[in-house]
Amino acid sequence: MRHRIGLLLGTEEDWPSAFETVLRRLGPIKGMGEFDVERVTIEPFDLRARPRHSLVIDRLAYWYYHPREWLKKISMMDDVYLLNSPFTFQSMEKHAAYCAMMRLGLKVPETVLVPYKNPPDNARYAYTAARYNRPFDLDEVAERIGYPLFMKPYDGGAWRGVSLVRDRDELHRAYDASGEMLMHLQQAVQGYDAFARSLSIGAETMVMRFRPEEPMHARYTVDHGFLSPAAGEEVVTIGKLVNAFFRWEFNSCETLVKGPDVHPIDYANACPDVALTSLHYYFPWAIKTLVKWCVFCVATRRRPRIDLETHDYFAVTGTYEERLAEYRRLADRYFETERYQEFCDTHLGHIDEVVLEWVAGPEFDRLLVDTVTATYPAHEHDRFVEHFSGLLRLWVKDQG
Incomplete structure (x- = not known):
């Protein structure tokens, strides 16, 4: 077959x-x-x-x-x-994802959607706006949320149009620059302890320390203990919940961890980052897991699910911890986590060795050099080949 x-x-x-x-x-x-x-x-x-x-x-x-x-x-x-x-x-346009996770009780920061700064190019807009658009005080909205806050497009991606707003002047500059983009104002989580970005592929999730202020090649930090076990488990549960709820099986989730609280801030990514020059150390895991999940879905004739069954999630009650536990059960049921793990143990037991041999060999070296050559200017090729090679050698050492 x-x-x-x-x-x-x-x-x-x-x-x-x-x-x-x-x-x-x-x-x-x-x-x-x-x-x-x-x-x-x-x-x-x-x-x-x-x-x-x-x-x-x-x-x-x-x-x-x-x-x-x-x-x-x-x-x-x-x-x-x-x-x-x-x-x-x-729902990948963030707004519906915020609404759903707020209803489910996750600790999403305070968020408000404001009208366009500049009207959309539609002949009917002027009449509709004149009759139905209510005047609003942007300063009042921001003060109610509290500074600092972030202004970001409701359908954003790759940090497009995201602004940190610390006062009234920055608020108006950012809003004026937004043009025809529809914007959220979202409360900033000040003094957070860790920024976690989790990449989920099917039933598996890799939680990585993320530094958004760094250039792309340095944003993912190799740090295996930056979260407490409880926070790490909560981050994984939130990612699995989002993905099972919306039927996304290849998605990333950004969370800010402050003390005992985990705040999801961005978790709707139709095209999550899996570039070699971004993930580096974590790239082999991503490729291996993507292969495993695809083989599992095809070999077991896993059926596509169009019905979201949101009622199962909305019916969950109890404390925050009790709801998280039930959400995790529902998500694991959707992903058939136990069946997937058993399948991998039975039929894909050799994949770790296959991927390790590949990453340690010349074929992967050629892929790395070709990727760096296509991504960076010529005078930076040697630097980045050595940078990423070192990180991948670390991965090979850790796996061995």
């Missing part, structure tokens, strides 16, 4: 090449057949045509509508498995 996994890609080359390499090196899975990878092309599609794919990893449709509609079609009509549901992309 042969299974085909599709990659729907934009500009990325490093992790798709790595994914293809690991899947090829893995070879046929006993009793499950062979797995092929195909990069999906964009072309007219018949709504009744049968797709060639068992599963598709999408990294494009959050902004490109033609492939998004193809994903909806193959999911709804053909049961092709998708790691992120195209039916909840609107």
Whole structure:
């Protein structure tokens, strides 16, 4: 039996090449057949045509509508498995995700959505605004939230349009600059102890220390003990809850940890960062886990779930700790965590050795050099090849 996994890609080359390499090196899975990878092309599609794919990893449709509609079609009509549901992309615009997690009792900072600074380009806007838009006092809204605060687009990504606002002057400068972007004002978590970014792929989550003020190559810090066990477990639970709730299986979550409290601030990312030059030390884990989850979903004929079943989550009551425990149970049920772990132990027990041999060998070295060459100017190539090589050598040493 042969299974085909599709990659729907934009500009990325490093992790798709790595994914293809690991899947090829893995070879046929006993009793499950062979797995092929195909990069999906964009072309007219018949709504009744049968797709060639068992599963598709999408990294494009959050902004490109033609492939998004193809994903909806193959999911709804053909049961092709998708790691992120195209039916909840609107929630990737942050606002609905904030609302859902607030209702579920998570410690999301105080957040207010304010109208556009500049009206959208729509002929009906002037009449509607004149009749129904109420005047509002931006200063009053900010003072009610409290300084400092962040102004950020409700549909933002990659830190686009994010401003730290410390006083009235910065508030108005940021709002004037927002133009036609629809903005949230969100309370800042002052004096936090740790910024955690967790990358979730299926039933697994890697929590990493994140330093947003650093350049991209230095933002993820190799630090295995920066959170207490309780905080680390809560960060994992929040990420799994968000993903199970919205049917996202390839997503990242940002949380600020202050004392005993964990505050989720950004957890709706249709295209999470998995670049080699960003994740470096954590890149092999990401590729290995992505391969494992895809193989598990295809081999076990895991069915795509369009129904969100939000009522199960909204019905949960009790203390914060009791609700977290029940949310984790619901999320683990959705991800079939025990079945996944058993599958990996039974059928993918050799993948750790496969990935370790690959990262320690010349094929990975070529991928690293090619990625650095494509990413950085020529005068920085040697510096960054050595920088990332050192981090990956550390990973190989730790695994060995």
